[in-house]
Amino acid sequence: MGIVAEDAVNQFEALMNQVDEPLKKTFQNIHQGYPTGTLVRFLKAREWNVPKAHKMLVDCLNWRVENDIDNILAKPIVPTDLYRGVRDSQLIGLSGYTKEGLPVFAIGxxxxxxxxxxxxxYVQSHIQINEYRDRVILPSASKKHGRHITSCVKVLDMTGLKLSALSQIKLLTIMSTIDDLNYPEKTNTYYIVNAPYIFSACWKVVKPLLQERTRKKIQVLPGCGRDELLKIMDYASLPHFCRREGSGSSRHSGNETDNCYTLDHPFHQQLYNYIKQQASIIAPAGPYKQGSIHVHLPESAAEESEIAKTIESELQKFGNQTRLTDSLDALKVSDNRN
Incomplete structure (x- = not known):
């Protein structure tokens, strides 16, 4: 760490020593024994501007207190059938670890x-996975490798991307904003695989809108990405959709232990059991409370709003072109018949 960076951390630390006790308590749940590393993450997210990083972290701590995020891992989504439905439609799972010990999250x-x-x-599920990653998975990985591991890698499978994605943009923007504001610098690299033409068209116009720091984290790999990903992880840690070309991101693979999305996968079983265990500690005699946790949904930042609008616009253009092509093809068929 350079002199300037060290000075910024010291200034930041002095400011954080002045926050109220409730914020200090939730800060402990964030840093997990490594406060300096957490300060550095927020400084990076605000280009090493100490006042801006301090405001960002204090806002994050207030968000956690107001929404009881410290206890969200004690609030299961019940009944199980509902949670299974969430898992079948919000495709995410832990497929393994890189050779350096970073968790590999697969996302359909x-x-x-x-x-x-x-x-x-879906927001509750998303935050629970974030918190489980930060409070259980990363500390466990750090202990195993004997060094502080603070981030993961994400492999995003674009198989099946369609115009219907328009209906998901608002929710995805909410989740992205929650991550940007409250879990900065938690993803080391985003690997995009199985990218169809519709993604490539959107990526061309979205890429220039991203901050340079974000652009550097995103790598679009050819095909299923297997050969490139095997440079940083073993075959056993590859997401199932990266193991052979054209395999795609099936919701239901033949081998349920390979499909890290399903509730039957060890990762989700461990997560679900952990949440039930935490719930029983807080309320040992009572039944699990049904109903979602209503976390305050943040307003999108200007950059994210612009990106969402751009994606929406490009998808609509693509849809119009597709409909025009389909109409012309139909006319050709009709002319041939006549």
Whole structure:
């Protein structure tokens, strides 16, 4: 750490020593014994501007207190059938670890439909996975490798991406904003695989809108990305959709232990059991409370709003072109028949 960066951390630390006790308590849940590393993450997110980083972190701590985020891992989504529906439509899972020990999260961006529950259930599930990653998975990985591991990698499968993604943009923007404001610098690299033409068309116009720091984290890999990903992880840690070309991001693979999206996968079983265990500690005698947790949904930042509008516009253009092509093809068929 350079002199300037060290000075920024010291200034930031002095400011954080002045916050009220409730904020200090939730800060402990964030830093997990590594406060300096957390300060650095927020400084990076605000280009090492100490006042801006301080405001960002204090806003994050207030958000956590107001929405009881510290206890969200004690609030299961019940009944199980509802949670299974969430898992079948919000495709995410832990497929393994990189050779350096970073968790590998697989995300079925193309086939996720988010249509089995309300927005609040999906936001609750998203935050729970974030918190489980930060409080359980990353500390465990750090202990195993003997060094502080603070981030993960994400492999996004674009198989199945369609114009219907328009209906998901608002929810995805909410989740992205929650991550940007409250979980900055938690993803080391985003790997995009199985990208169809519709993604490539959107990526061309979205890429220039991203901050340079974000652009550097995104890598669009050819095909299923297997050969490139095997440079940083073993075959066993590859997401199932990266193991052979054209395999795609099926919701239901033949081997349920390989499909890290399903509730039957060890990762989701461990997560679900952990949440039930935490719930029983807080309320050992009472039944699990049904209903989603209504977390305050943040307003999108200007950059994210612009990106969402751009994606929406490009998808609409693509849809118009597709409909025009279909109409012309229909006319050709009709002319041939006549």
């Amino acid at each position: 961006a193309g086939f996720s439909t988010f249509d089995k529950a309300s927005v609040h259930y």
